Amino acid sequence: MDPVSEARALVDELFPEALYALLGGSVAAGRRTPTSDLDILVVVDGLAAPYRESLRRHDWPVELLVHSQTSFGAWLERDFGSRQPVLARLCAEGIVLADRSGGRLEALREELRGRLERGPGAPHDAALGRARYVLSDLLDDLAGVTDPGERAFIEWNVVEEAARLALSLGGRWQGGGKWLLRELRAHDPDLAQALLKARETPGELAAVAAGVLERAGGRLWEGYRADGDVFHRPLRHVTPEDLSGATAQSAGMRRLAAVSDATTGSRRLWMGQTHVAPATRSADHHHGESETAIYVVSGRPVFVFLEDGGERRIETGPGDYVFVPPFVPHREENPDPEQEAVVVIARSTQEAIVVDLPDLRMR
Template identity: 70%
Template sequence: MDPVSAARALVEEMFPGAMYAFVGGSVLTESRTSTSDLDVVVVLDGLARPYRESLRWRGWPVDLFVHSETSLAAYLDKDFERRQPSLARMCAEGAVVTDRTGGRASDLQTALGERLAAGPGGLTTAQTERARYGLSDLLDDLAGTTDPGEQAFIRWEVVQAAARAALGVGRRWQGSGKWLLRELRAHDPALADELLSAHDDPARLTAVASKVLERAGGRLWEGYRAEGDPFHRPLRHIAAGELSGETAQSSGMRRLAAISGATAGSSRLWMGQTHVAPATRSSDHHHGASETAIYVVSGTPSFVFLEDGEERRHDARPGDYIFVPPYVPHREENPDPSQEAVVVIARSTQEAIVVNLPSLAG
């Protein structure tokens, strides 16, 4: 059975209600080996928690990546942010093995393909300097060591650091393990060959890595400085009348920002209020990567979410606290016909991330 047919049969057997699924990875390429597994990305409706599972199915080694649409989008964003879009490649460059949504799998492939083709953009000055410093420091270590074991380990570190620096300066995606080499070969096959052939010769390896450093701006060690966060900034006071409605909103409720990057210069925290009118419910939404803590000031709001595909609710009173984990779809309801519900919210990101959804299932 060919890989695509095998993946299709696996999904039909293990996930008969899947929204859509892809198979990708080396198994579909000329790089396939006897140990290549089926990388299968499965999207389920209302899955509470994404998971990865390795198993053997009808003789095939399989890596499963099981998501809801919400969690898949979050994981894709994380991969793009770290410039290593392995999950995106599985979806965009793989094959659709099932799609019960009328084309959303193909639409996602197109969108991801465009994002992959656009590349990650250039490195920031700080990122470039960090890459230059790291590789320069490794070359100094390589020049100074007399221990054969240390030298062997440092040489491989130099190869990888040079590859990552070349990809970063070249505005190309990164990889790990064999995929780092594949990305480098796609970007600069001559450099990939030079690094591999020079690995056992410290002098040659230093020369090749130094050429990479020149592309990035040259060696950097003396004078390198990476600043941490400031420790002694003044306190900020946001008065009750200074709360701002210029923040992300959902229908059925009103958010007011108190502490944010814009109002207080915060970098890892957002804080504010939410008001839900009597006999009103908000739209379904989640808050991305933010953890959210809620304190009920007044009223009797309810917080509704899905657990194992069923709606669950927490009915709260003044003085109660609610914790909302990242990416969890939920909504606020105020069943009281006459009293507004007011809560104070704190989130673990600089700004208020609000992703409005068509339903709690995402």
């Protein structure tokens, strides 16, 4: 059976209710080798947790990437942030195996094609300076190395860093392993060929890499400086009057940010208050990739989520703590007809991520 038919049969058998599924990787790109596997993305409405699984079917090695709509969106953004949009390429350029999305898949593919075409943009000054410094330092190592083993490793590092710098200068996406070469060939085939030809000839390799450096502004070693002082920044004091309502909200709740990027310059932490009015409940929602810790200050709030297909309720009181894992749909309720419930919340992302949902099922 041909790889597309095999992949489609596997999806039909294992994921008959898949929202959509695609075949990507070397097979879909027409670059199949004797050891190529079937890279299959499957998006399932209501999947409890995303996973990756390697298996073999009819002598075909298969890499399954299984997501809910929520987790797939989060992983897409993570890849774009790293400038290596692996999942975006699989979705935008892959072969559709199944589609029950009512047009949503094609709209998503069109959006992703646009983002891929636009590229990540030029690197910021600090990133460019760091890249120039790293490649300059590697060229100094290459000029002085005498150990053949060390030379081999340095040579490959020079090839890789020169390729990454050239792609960054061109506002192009990055890749890992063979995909780095494919990205470079698509952007600058002459440079790709020159690096491959010179990779085991130190003098030629140094000259090719130096050419990339010149396009970036030249070698940078002496005088390079990166601020590494994390010991002399001031503490920040946030009073009740400083709390900010300029943060994500859910119906039935009022959130106030205390520690955030906007209020204190924090980079990985968000902390604030949530108020739930008497006899009310929040909308069903989740907090994306954030881990969330909750401390009950006053009132007796109830936290509701799904477990084994049914609703589970955690009833709390002042002094209690609750942990909400990433992506778990839940809601807060305040059954008290008179007293407001107030909690303090800390999250592992710098800003509050709130994704409202129509119900508690994972999307």
